[in-house]
Amino acid sequence: MKRKRKYKVRWNRVLVTLLIPVVFLFLLYFGVIKDYEQERLLKIGYSKEEIGKLREELSSSELKQLSDYSYLSFLTELVKLDDFQIEKLPAYIDYILELEEDYNLDNVVYLVNHNITHPYSEKLVNVVKNEYFIESRLDRYMQYDSDDVKTIITNVNSNLDYEFYTNIQKTDTSKGVLLLVNKYYQLDSDYYYGELVTMDKAYDNKSGSQLSSVAYEAFKNLVDDAEKEGYHIRNNSAYRSYSTQSGLYNSYKNSNGLTWADKWSARPGHSEHQTGLALDVGVKNEYSLGTFESSEEFVWMKDHAHLYGFILRYPKGKEYITGYGYEPWHYRYVGVDVATYIYENDITFEEYYAYFVENS
Ligand SMILES: [Zn+2]
Structure with a gap:
């Protein structure tokens, strides 16, 4: 009779046994990955406060990209700007890192959003923002010798950077x-x-x-x-x-x-x-x-x-x-x-x- 005794499956125990590793992996994934992200940013030089601000605007994979760069002091301000476009983040960063002079972050965002790659200057910003700006003439505007943007735009648009009866x-x-x-x-x-x-x-x-x-x-x-x-x-x-x-x-x-x-x-x-x-x-x-x-x-x-x-x-x-x-x-x-x-x-x-x- 002993042999005929049925083995009773204890489902509760099976369930718990299976669930433990799943929960463990779950916690491991979110806990470790998240901490890792923060650790990395802290190491680069961001404060916890800055990381908090960045996390409000950027996704995990965007935050990950930041480890390609050294500490970027402008970043928390950049991501908060109205015209900031998340898909242009690498373009903003690359543009700013090229600059040696002072710049206005709003203007940088404006230039990059308009796919302007010329180096930053007040003249460039004013030219690009002029109501009669024509993108294909940008090089000619920048080469035109004048401090007055309206003159530059008017004259280049009218071809006055060429002599009359040339470039016909x-x-x-x-x-x-x-x-x-x-x-x-x-x-x-x-x-x-x-x-x-x-x-x-x-x-x-x-x-x-x-x-x-x-x-x-x-x-x-x-x-x-x-x-x-x-x-x-x-x-x-x-x-x-x-x-x-x-x-x-x-x-x-x-x-x-x-x-x-x-x-x-x-x-x-x-x-x-x-x-x-x-x-x-x-x-x-x-x-x-x-x-x-x-x-x-x-x-x-x-x-x-x-x-x-x-x-x-x-x-x-x-x-x-x-x-x-x-x-x-x-x-x-x-x-x-x-x-x-x-x-x-x-x-x-x-x-x-x-x-x-x-x-x-
Ligand atoms: Zn006439």
Whole structure:
């Protein structure tokens, strides 16, 4: 009978026996790993208080990365900043460790967040934060010799770090009515925008002048509305072909010299008149460009042209940007929205183009 005695399984004991190592490993894992993390940071030089702060912001694996570096005094402040991005932590650290001069941590975060790798300077920060900053021109901004950030941005965006008629590129005609023609951007000799139409005598001091239809429609509205208020605005020179411009420029150059010709006239391929989107305006039956500024029509034009999509293309005080003398008579069609922006913000088309059009 002895042999037949059944063996009774004591489940409680089995369970406890199995659980002990599991609990042990569990405690070992969390206890030892966590302590190890802290030990490591303490060894590098962080205080317990600092480690507490870092633990609030960083995960275990991010804390682990810190043992690749020696003690970083800026770290607790860095991880608390609003714009701090956890995935950029190594980039912030590497950037700061490269620096030898004083820096502002917020600015460092701003630069790194914008993927700027140039060495820190006040100039760099101000350039990058400027509203018209274009990332692809950063090297040119930094090389430009000026302490005034607005000057740097304006001038580099307008290509003034190059001599006029150097670094010439083909005009990007895919930009439509926003295409840029100036001393750096050149049109093919047979180009004009859209469809050229012959202007009606009612809008033209000359006869047979041509303008691109989109600009002509806008100009007709402008002239009609001005007439209603008693101002008599007319065209004095609209579309000019490459060969016409060539003859004009060469005759200026021959009689007045190169400097004068380049200030008041465009070299062939560089004239806005070739686009069909620009025209020189005057008072009805007055052909002289020089007297237009003193007319009431000019005063009306100055503050109304943008409402019809035209800008004063070569303004006073902006000669160094446009490359031309002040021309109160020369207007360029760009559409109402763009013309209004340029009018309200008092910038040139060069600046507008670089920032809003070129890379869009
Ligand atoms: Zn003109």
